[in-house]
Amino acid sequence: MNRKYLLVFILFPLIARDIYYTRSGTVSFFSATPIEDISAKNNQVTCVLDNDNGQVSFRIPILGFSFKNGLMQEHFNENYMESDIYPNASFKGMINDWDKLILTKESQKIKITGEMTIRGISKEINETGIINKNKKNIIGSADFQIKIADYGIKIPKIVQKNIAEIIDINIEVSLKKK
Amino acid sequence: MRNFVKISFFMVLLYSQDELLELINDDSKINPTPVQATFKATRIVNSQSIEMPRAGTLEFMILHRFGSMSNGFYDLFGMDEAVIRFDLKYGIGSNFSFGLGRSSLKKTYDIFSKFSILKQKVESGHSPISLVIFSKVEIETQTKDAEFINRLTYDFQLLIARKFTRFFSFQIMPTLIHKNLVESQNNLHDLFSIGTGARMKLSKRISINFDTFIPIGERKVTYQQGWGIGCDIETGGHVFQLMITNSQGAIESAYIENATGGFDNLNLYLGFNITRAFSI
Numbered sequence: 001m002n003r004k005y006l007l008v009f010i011l012f013p014l015i016a017r018d019i020y021y022t023r024s025g026t027v028s029f030f031s032a033t034p035i036e037d038i039s040a041k042n043n044q045v046t047c048v049l050d051n052d053n054g055q056v057s058f059r060i061p062i063l064g065f066s067f068k069n070g071l072m073q074e075h076f077n078e079n080y081m082e083s084d085i086y087p088n089a090s091f092k093g094m095i096n097d098w099d100k101l102i103l104t105k106e107s108q109k110i111k112i113t114g115e116m117t118i119r120g121i122s123k124e125i126n127e128t129g130i131i132n133k134n135k136k137n138i139i140g141s142a143d144f145q146i147k148i149a150d151y152g153i154k155i156p157k158i159v160q161k162n163i164a165e166i167i168d169i170n171i172e173v174s175l176k177k178k
Numbered sequence: 179m180r181n182f183v184k185i186s187f188f189m190v191l192l193y194s195q196d197e198l199l200e201l202i203n204d205d206s207k208i209n210p211t212p213v214q215a216t217f218k219a220t221r222i223v224n225s226q227s228i229e230m231p232r233a234g235t236l237e238f239m240i241l242h243r244f245g246s247m248s249n250g251f252y253d254l255f256g257m258d259e260a261v262i263r264f265d266l267k268y269g270i271g272s273n274f275s276f277g278l279g280r281s282s283l284k285k286t287y288d289i290f291s292k293f294s295i296l297k298q299k300v301e302s303g304h305s306p307i308s309l310v311i312f313s314k315v316e317i318e319t320q321t322k323d324a325e326f327i328n329r330l331t332y333d334f335q336l337l338i339a340r341k342f343t344r345f346f347s348f349q350i351m352p353t354l355i356h357k358n359l360v361e362s363q364n365n366l367h368d369l370f371s372i373g374t375g376a377r378m379k380l381s382k383r384i385s386i387n388f389d390t391f392i393p394i395g396e397r398k399v400t401y402q403q404g405w406g407i408g409c410d411i412e413t414g415g416h417v418f419q420l421m422i423t424n425s426q427g428a429i430e431s432a433y434i435e436n437a438t439g440g441f442d443n444l445n446l447y448l449g450f451n452i453t454r455a456f457s458i
Contacts, residue, residue, distance in 0.1 A: 017201070019198075019201055019202070021201075021202045023202075044209070046199060046202070048198045048199055048201065048202055050198060055198060056198075057198040057199045059199055063211045064209075068457065069457045070232035070233070070235060070457075071232070071235070071415065071455050071457075074214050074215055075414075077214055078214060078215050078382075079382050079383065084300075084344050085344075092198075156383070158413055158414060159414050162414070178201070178202060
């Protein structure tokens with residue numbers, strides 16, 4: 001096989017790969033305790049979906065989470081998430097049975113399996129989400145919970161009653177074709 | 179065919195999932211954000227820091243200095259006496275804050291503001307330092323029958339700080355203090371000095387802090403260089419600062435130009451600051 005073929009074969013996937021993405025996905029979280037509710041929202045989430053095989057990747061910049069209370073935001077970054085050392089959380093996984101899925105306007109339930117990494121600690125997760133497609137975009141969302149102790153986040157005793165052990169996460173992305 | 183297999187294998191490697199995010203990684207850098215927590219409170223020990231109340235946040239601060247430690251156990255190292263200052267300050271937008279304070283030292287009221295000019299950001303091409311202009315008017319009300327204009331002292335400071343690592347921050351502060359009324363004709367109305375301050379983190383919530391002011395130009399014979407060494411302890415919405423200093427006053431004209439204590443006889447002062455932030 002000569003070099004021209006080689007070049008074509010290498011470039012072919014780049015051109016032909018059916019990629020959907022966003023850089024402005026939303027991830028929000030919510031911690032509810034009898035003492036106080038804490039929530040934060042991040043609109044700077046990158047998500048990429050490979051329409052050929054159902055692979056998905058998320059990158060969530062920790063500094064992008066904004067809180068109502070600026071002091072909480074500082075503590076979140078400095079003491080709990082250590083965003084100077086671990087600037088991003090990430091997820092890499094697969095939408096199960098992607099080849100059998102036909103995207104329509106109607107929302108469909110999907111299962112996602114993959115590896116979530118927060119503060120450099122990776123865990124296998126298995127969650128459900130909802131996906132649909134309008135004219136141009138693929139729209140996905142998911143609600144699930146994470147246990148903060150799983151990612152080595154320590155809560156000092158003095159604020160233990162203010163921060164929930166299990167945090168609700170909401171993810172919403174609207175992916176456009178690359 | 180064998181070549182085809184090889185190339186396919188190579189392609190799979192090349193475009194494995196790790197690359198998925200990189201396929202769109204042209205300009206996806208997140209908005210640069212200012213460096214957080216160069217210092218924990220609006221004061222380093224005595225001196226002002228580049229920190230100020232966040233937009234829409236009201237901060238209440240108590241600055242408490244005990245009496246001289248020189249009497250030892252007789253008055254429990256000065257604990258029987260106190261000079262107290264408290265202030266309220268508010269962040270109007272993220273670059274400006276404004277506050278009012280009152281100190282029991284010479285019954286002094288003060289009005290002050292911080293204006294942020296530059297904010298340090300990690301990303302290259304952005305400011306490597308934070309720069310804040312601090313200004314304050316002190317109004318002394320202890321003297322009876324004084325003209326209002328003679329009660330005033332002005333403080334102007336440039337606060338230039340950099341958080342070098344996550345554990346170490348340093349600040350330098352060119353300072354001008356203008357006294358409308360001085361004790362004698364030999365005393366200057368305008369006093370220049372250069373302050374330095376630093377914070378060294380020991381753990382996530384505890385740090386050791388230091389500040390001092392180096393005078394520029396002549397001072398009267400009794401002048402002492404003011405300094406303070408302290409420790410920040412952070413607990414949720416509060417910051418506690420414990421300290422030893424050679425100045426009993428917590429206003430600029432006192433701790434910069436009027437420090438009275440020294441190591442002789444342990445003539446130093448214990449004290450603490452408490453900051454509480456309210457989001458309103």
